[in-house]
Amino acid sequence: DIQMTQSPSSLSASVGDRVTITCRASQSLKSYLNWYQQKPGKAPKLLIYAASILQSGVPSRFSGSGSGTEFTLTISSLQPDDFGTYYCQQSNSIPLTFGGGTRVEIK
Amino acid sequence: QVQLQQWGAGLLKPSETLSLTCAVYGGSFGHYSWTWIRQSPAKGLEWLGEVTPSGSTKYNPSLKSRVTLSADTSKKQFSLKLSSVTAADTAVYYCARVGSSPQKFDYWGQGTLVTVSS
Numbered sequence: 001d002i003q004m005t006q007s008p009s010s011l012s013a014s015v016g017d018r019v020t021i022t023c024r025a026s027q028s029l030k031s032y033l034n035w036y037q038q039k040p041g042k043a044p045k046l047l048i049y050a051a052s053i054l055q056s057g058v059p060s061r062f063s064g065s066g067s068g069t070e071f072t073l074t075i076s077s078l079q080p081d082d083f084g085t086y087y088c089q090q091s092n093s094i095p096l097t098f099g100g101g102t103r104v105e106i107k
Numbered sequence: 108q109v110q111l112q113q114w115g116a117g118l119l120k121p122s123e124t125l126s127l128t129c130a131v132y133g134g135s136f137g138h139y140s141w142t143w144i145r146q147s148p149a150k151g152l153e154w155l156g157e158v159t160p161s162g163s164t165k166y167n168p169s170l171k172s173r174v175t176l177s178a179d180t181s182k183k184q185f186s187l188k189l190s191s192v193t194a195a196d197t198a199v200y201y202c203a204r205v206g207s208s209p210q211k212f213d214y215w216g217q218g219t220l221v222t223v224s225s
Contacts, residue, residue: 034211043201043215044152050209087152091210095167098152 002026002090006099014107019075021102023088028068032092035064035073038101039084047086048073080106109134113202113216115187119223125189129202129216136160136183140205142212143176143187147198157205158185192223 003026013019023033031051036044046055048064051071061076075082083106088099115127129141142157156166158176166174170189178185189196199218206213 032209036212043203043218044212045215046206046211046213049206049211049213055211055213089152089212094165095169096154096210098154100151 001095002029002093002097004088004090004097004099006086006088006102008102009100010103010105012105012107013078015078015080017078019078019082019104021073021086021088021104023066023071023073023099025069025071025090025092029071029090029092031067032090033064033066033071034089034091035062036087036089037082037084038087044087075104078104078106082106109204109214111202111204111214111216113200113219115200115219115221117219117221119192119221121193121223121225122191123223125187125192125196125200125221125223127187127200127202127219127221129185129187131183131185131204134204134214137180139207141176141178141185142203142205143200144203144212145198145200146218149195150198153198155187155189194223197221197223 005024033051035048038044052064063074085101085103110132113129137160140157140159143155158178160180173190175188202216203212204214
């Protein structure tokens with residue numbers, strides 16, 4: 001199985017801050033990497049797929065980059081509604097696997 | 108707009124079979140694969156498997172012997188059965204759509220908490 005490791009596991013930032021979350025894979029994913037946001041009690045929501053393609057309706061302050069084994073999710077200017085837990089997920093090989101999550105708190 | 112609505116028993120005893128169904132409203136059923144994912148504090152988000160409208164399946168090898176996925180195109184529904192459950196299967200179970208290549212989970216059900224307890 002491909003292991004997905006996210007860092008940090010949690011962070012606290014102020015509105016307007018630039019936030020970066022890293023996801024590392026145990027083997028190359030090419031660009032088969034997706035990002036999700038989950039709020040308490042809700043299902044995850046797709047933000048970015050194929051490493052850098054913004055899902056329709058997702059604000060442009062979210063962006064993704066990377067390929068191979070290292071990927072980043074960036075929030076260019078953190079907004080109050082961006083609290084929650086962010087997960088990466090690889091779609092390169094079965095079984096599909098997720099990272100452990102990064103909890104984002106607004107200061 | 109695509110909506111997924113899921114249902115099924117929320118409390119099971121050890122050794123029973125978990126059974127959940129997910130109905131798809133809006134959008135096409137026949138042009139996508141459909142999947143089940145569960146989430147627990149112990150294991151985080153775990154992909155269980157996927158099913159195509161024609162019934163072809165892919166399963167997570169860690170659960171393959173206990174999982175069965177099926178699809179009913181006429182009802183626009185797909186289902187999950189997990190046999191011989193234990194407390195380790197306690198989790199929130201989600202159904203989701205597998206978006207077209209590149210693969211991603213673009214629409215999700217509301218989640219169902221399934222608790223296994225004697």
